[in-house]
Amino acid sequence: MTSKLLEVKGLHKSFPLKNSLFQQKRFVHAVNGVTLELNEGETIGIVGESGCGKSTTGRCILRLIEPTSGEIIFQGKDITKIRKQEMKRFRRDIQMVFQNPMDSMNPKLTVAEIITEPLIAHSIPKEHRYRILKETMELVGLSESQLNRYPHEFSGGQRQRIGIARAITLRPKIVILDEPVSALDVSVQSQILNLLQDLQEELGLSYIFISHDLGVVEHIAHKVGVMYLGELVEFADKDQLFTEPLHPYTKALISAIPKSDPDEVKERIILQGELPSPANPPAGCKFHPRCAHANETCMSLNPILTDVNGRKVACHLYQE
Amino acid sequence: MEYLLEVKGLTTQFNSKKGPLTVVDHVDFNVKKGEVMGIVGESGCGKSVTSLSILQLLDKAGEIKDGQILFKNINLLKKKEKEMRIIRGKEISMIFQDPMSSLNPVLTIGRQIAEIMEKHEKLPKPMVKKKVISLLNTVGIPRASEIYEEYPHRLSGGMKQRVMIAMAIACNPSLLIADEPTTALDVTIQAQILELLRSLKDELGMSILLITHDLGVVAEMCDRIVVMYAGQVVETADTRTLLRHPKHPYTNGLIQSQPHQSKGERRLKSIPGQVPTPDKFGAGCRFAERCENVMEICSSASPPLVSIDGQSSCRCWLYSDKEEMTI
Amino acid sequence: MANISKTLESLEMQTTLVKKQPSSLKLNFLKEIGSNKRARYSLFFLLLVILIGVFAPLLAPHDPEKPYYEALLHGPSKEHLLGTDSIGRDLLSRLLYGIRATLTAASIAVAITFTIGTFIGLISAYIGGIIDNILMRIMDVLLALPTIVLALAIVAILGPSLANAMIAVGFASIPGFARITRGAALTIKSSGFVEASRSIGSSHSWILLRQFLPNIGGVLLVYTTLFIGVAILDTAALSFIGLGAQPPTPEWGTMLAEGKNYIYQAWWLATFPGLAITSVVFSVNFLGDALRDMFDPKSMGR
Numbered sequence: 014m015t016s017k018l019l020e021v022k023g024l025h026k027s028f029p030l031k032n033s034l035f036q037q038k039r040f041v042h043a044v045n046g047v048t049l050e051l052n053e054g055e056t057i058g059i060v061g062e063s064g065c066g067k068s069t070t071g072r073c074i075l076r077l078i079e080p081t082s083g084e085i086i087f088q089g090k091d092i093t094k095i096r097k098q099e100m101k102r103f104r105r106d107i108q109m110v111f112q113n114p115m116d117s118m119n120p121k122l123t124v125a126e127i128i129t130e131p132l133i134a135h136s137i138p139k140e141h142r143y144r145i146l147k148e149t150m151e152l153v154g155l156s157e158s159q160l161n162r163y164p165h166e167f168s169g170g171q172r173q174r175i176g177i178a179r180a181i182t183l184r185p186k187i188v189i190l191d192e193p194v195s196a197l198d199v200s201v202q203s204q205i206l207n208l209l210q211d212l213q214e215e216l217g218l219s220y221i222f223i224s225h226d227l228g229v230v231e232h233i234a235h236k237v238g239v240m241y242l243g244e245l246v247e248f249a250d251k252d253q254l255f256t257e258p259l260h261p262y263t264k265a266l267i268s269a270i271p272k273s274d275p276d277e278v279k280e281r282i283i284l285q286g287e288l289p290s291p292a293n294p295p296a297g298c299k300f301h302p303r304c305a306h307a308n309e310t311c312m313s314l315n316p317i318l319t320d321v322n323g324r325k326v327a328c329h330l331y332q333e
Numbered sequence: 334m335e336y337l338l339e340v341k342g343l344t345t346q347f348n349s350k351k352g353p354l355t356v357v358d359h360v361d362f363n364v365k366k367g368e369v370m371g372i373v374g375e376s377g378c379g380k381s382v383t384s385l386s387i388l389q390l391l392d393k394a395g396e397i398k399d400g401q402i403l404f405k406n407i408n409l410l411k412k413k414e415k416e417m418r419i420i421r422g423k424e425i426s427m428i429f430q431d432p433m434s435s436l437n438p439v440l441t442i443g444r445q446i447a448e449i450m451e452k453h454e455k456l457p458k459p460m461v462k463k464k465v466i467s468l469l470n471t472v473g474i475p476r477a478s479e480i481y482e483e484y485p486h487r488l489s490g491g492m493k494q495r496v497m498i499a500m501a502i503a504c505n506p507s508l509l510i511a512d513e514p515t516t517a518l519d520v521t522i523q524a525q526i527l528e529l530l531r532s533l534k535d536e537l538g539m540s541i542l543l544i545t546h547d548l549g550v551v552a553e554m555c556d557r558i559v560v561m562y563a564g565q566v567v568e569t570a571d572t573r574t575l576l577r578h579p580k581h582p583y584t585n586g587l588i589q590s591q592p593h594q595s596k597g598e599r600r601l602k603s604i605p606g607q608v609p610t611p612d613k614f615g616a617g618c619r620f621a622e623r624c625e626n627v628m629e630i631c632s633s634a635s636p637p638l639v640s641i642d643g644q645s646s647c648r649c650w651l652y653s654d655k656e657e658m659t660i
Numbered sequence: 661m662a663n664i665s666k667t668l669e670s671l672e673m674q675t676t677l678v679k680k681q682p683s684s685l686k687l688n689f690l691k692e693i694g695s696n697k698r699a700r701y702s703l704f705f706l707l708l709v710i711l712i713g714v715f716a717p718l719l720a721p722h723d724p725e726k727p728y729y730e731a732l733l734h735g736p737s738k739e740h741l742l743g744t745d746s747i748g749r750d751l752l753s754r755l756l757y758g759i760r761a762t763l764t765a766a767s768i769a770v771a772i773t774f775t776i777g778t779f780i781g782l783i784s785a786y787i788g789g790i791i792d793n794i795l796m797r798i799m800d801v802l803l804a805l806p807t808i809v810l811a812l813a814i815v816a817i818l819g820p821s822l823a824n825a826m827i828a829v830g831f832a833s834i835p836g837f838a839r840i841t842r843g844a845a846l847t848i849k850s851s852g853f854v855e856a857s858r859s860i861g862s863s864h865s866w867i868l869l870r871q872f873l874p875n876i877g878g879v880l881l882v883y884t885t886l887f888i889g890v891a892i893l894d895t896a897a898l899s900f901i902g903l904g905a906q907p908p909t910p911e912w913g914t915m916l917a918e919g920k921n922y923i924y925q926a927w928w929l930a931t932f933p934g935l936a937i938t939s940v941v942f943s944v945n946f947l948g949d950a951l952r953d954m955f956d957p958k959s960m961g962r
Contacts, residue, residue, distance in 0.1 A: 077855060117852035135861060198608070227520070288522075
């Protein structure tokens with residue numbers, strides 16, 4: 014029924030730190046062994062707090078940032094191994110929507126020019142361009158009369174529609190959405206989320222939805238991965254993850270979302286301390302200094318992601 | 334003296350190239366002693382301008398045109414700038430969304446808090462340092478005596494917000510205005526800061542005016558809520574009533590559009606269109622264009638804010654015939 | 661049939677799409693210049709100077725190279741409005757003709773600076789890494805020498821003439837210009853839309869032409885204008901020390917040099933060329949400043 018479209022195996026990205034002359038060269042491990050699977054027509058959400066490496070993961074999949082190691086298998090081919098020129102062919106199938114539509118669009122270009130850029134980049138013949146442009150504008154709910162306007166003439170929600178239009182003009186298979194609704198007001202955010210779901214149905218898209226907002230991810234994703242300091246700590250079906258989170262961090266994260274339901278009684282877990290700096294992560298399990306269940310094993314040994322009842326979690330509590 | 338703060342008919346205009354724009358239009362609300370009052374609204378609804386108007390911190394382009402701001406029954410708008418300066422910080426203090434821009438990067442944390450104390454209370458220097466360190470402890474900053482000597486850029490976002498809160502409560506104000514205090518923070522840190530604000534409120538017996546776009550945050554923090562839309566108050570009620578039985582179609586739409594309200598439904602309810610800009614406010618109800626219950630009268634006449642059962646009020650023609658008394 | 665008409669329609673639309681945008685941007689730009697007092701006045705003055713230069717043969721009262729032996733070193737009079745020089749040539753006529761040499765030299769010099777400087781700056785910022793390091797270290801070394809010294813060295817190699825002087829001035833200004841371009845381009849490089857373009861798979865040349873250039877165009881225009889002022893001064897300076905325009909060509913720098921020998925007997929000889937240089941450079945800088953205000957990054961987002 015569903016087939017595997019993209020597989021990320023042991024993705025790793027480290028950035029060198031600027032260091033003084035005689036120190037040993039040090040690295041920040043921004044993404045540390047992330048493993049994901051994306052099926053056709055599916056949405057996986059990646060959640061985590063700032064600095065957890067979720068955006069870097071998204072950019073590594075597109076090779077906007079070159080991964081240090083790991084495999085990214087798209088349609089049976091490892092795209093980290095192919096040459097940059099060949100990569101262009103794959104970019105047609107994997108597109109991206111960015112968080113801040115104002116920043117991700119050239120202020121000096123018109124909407125028409127912005128949306129047709131992918132068509133030009135991939136040498137779509139001129140005679141088709143206008144038809145595709147028109148269809149795409151319709152799909153995202155923009156009118157043709159807006160084609161000659163500049164991005165700054167639009168509201169935030171409409172701008173994000175333009176950003177989405179640009180990502181789908183080539184009719185890709187996968188769209189990586191990096192915090193696509195974080196900059197928007199609630200009432201507009203829901204419009205965009207609905208649009209994304211409609212497009213997924215109509216065009217058969219698969220999404221990788223990166224967000225810090227668990228409420229949004231709960232709504233839109235089928236599977237969710239939780240990241241903490243560059244590592245995937247839990248990966249499960251959405252329903253499982255939200256009703257019965259396993260990892261202590263996931264539990265705390267879910268309990269920290271303020272709910273607007275005044276009658277919902279919930280157990281609140283308030284995490285102690287701050288997010289450690291990714292440049293200087295704690296030894297052992299990276300979460301142990303803030304974890305209520307930490308024991309001696311956690312301080313010395315970093316748990317690996319293991320299967321627990323059909324889902325994946327990286328925590329010593331669930332390992333024999 | 335039931336109310337600590339009473340805002341009556343506050344109207345603030347901004348001068349633009351196209352003439353004055355009324356960004357805050359006859360806003361009424363009040364804050365009782367010891368309560369947390371929330372102002373909720375989307376960007377551009379005038380909630381931040383309202384809070385800045387209370388402290389008269391508007392920049393040159395903004396001007397308060399009309400209304401009264403009664404703080405402990407004294408109209409702040411009648412005060413001179415010099416008197417306001419004493420009220421700011423000592424009686425009413427404020428924290429902002431972006432703590433970095435409100436901290437001076439070249440002064441140590443300790444110096445900045447001490448300055449406020451020295452300004453408002455005449456204390457000998459060693460006493461001040463002691464008080465600052467105990468204040469840093471109060472807001473949950475670990476290693477307070479070390480942090481005292483640190484510069485702002487060395488702290489994380491959550492820590493900076495704690496420092497801002499420490500500065501705000503340095504002189505035991507009776508009202509704390511918090512403008513999106515947790516918007517720039519991660520959820521787990523946000524939970525910490527909200528917890529801190531709650532406990533400080535109880536300890537110090539102050540009132541909080543919390544301005545936010547996040548209904549979840551108000552639900553957890555506030556006793557009562559004011560909903561603003563396009564520069565006007567559209568609904569006020571206690572938190573439970575407002576979230577359970579919203580009256581105004583906008584409030585209802587706002588609650589429904591939150592993703593976790595979808596209850597398994599694939600499509601979210603959303604409000605079509607977008608918030609009008611101040612130059613496009615018409616004669617009718619400002620929400621009419623996006624409203625699903627729109628009637629004929631809505632586009633021609635602006636509905637008054639009417640009181641419903643004395644506790645809550647709503648600005649909508651659906652309710653205005655129920656009780657004709659406007660407040 | 662339907663297909664063909666659709667294609668035609670789409671082609672038409674595309675051409676209008678492409679055409680509409682630059683013209684409206686240009687119009688806005690001209691409007692803005694018009695509304696800025698400083699920009700308007702300095703631009704007006706410069707255009708007037710250029711026109712005078714173009715129509716010098718009609719406006720000049722005398723032949724600039726014809727000596728009037730009966731009127732050596734005559735002060736300003738009815739016959740010679742600004743006086744004559746040591747071999748009796750009319751100063752006013754020489755000044756008017758001098759516009760041509762001076763402004764042409766400056767423009768060509770700046771054209772050289774602009775083309776090569778922009779290229780080096782863009783490439784350096786865009787590619788980054790080792791290429792950037794090598795290019796910028798070379799620029800740094802060249803920047804360590806004053807422009808005029810660098811220009812002197814180049815003229816010394818090429819030999820003194822006006823053409824060589826403008827090449828020298830043009831090349832000598834490249835390091836400064838390349839640095840400015842690189843700085844402006846770096847801010848664009850880190851912007852989201854360049855990343856978006858890369859994610860789409862656009863080619864490098866497309867990214868440079870469509871994403872970088874329109875956004876640094878304003879900055880480049882401002883500095884090009886300011887560099888014209890510098891170029892006028894530098895070519896005049898080279899001519900002054902005899903390495904630029906050769907007599908009897910009327911050129912302001914050369915005229916100033918000739919005038920300095922008679923500064924006690926004939927004050928007008930050095931004063932008027934000096935004033936001419938000053939006023940033109942002044943208004944070029946004034947225009948550059950006004951443009952800088954207009955392209956201030958803070959007002960860019962509007």
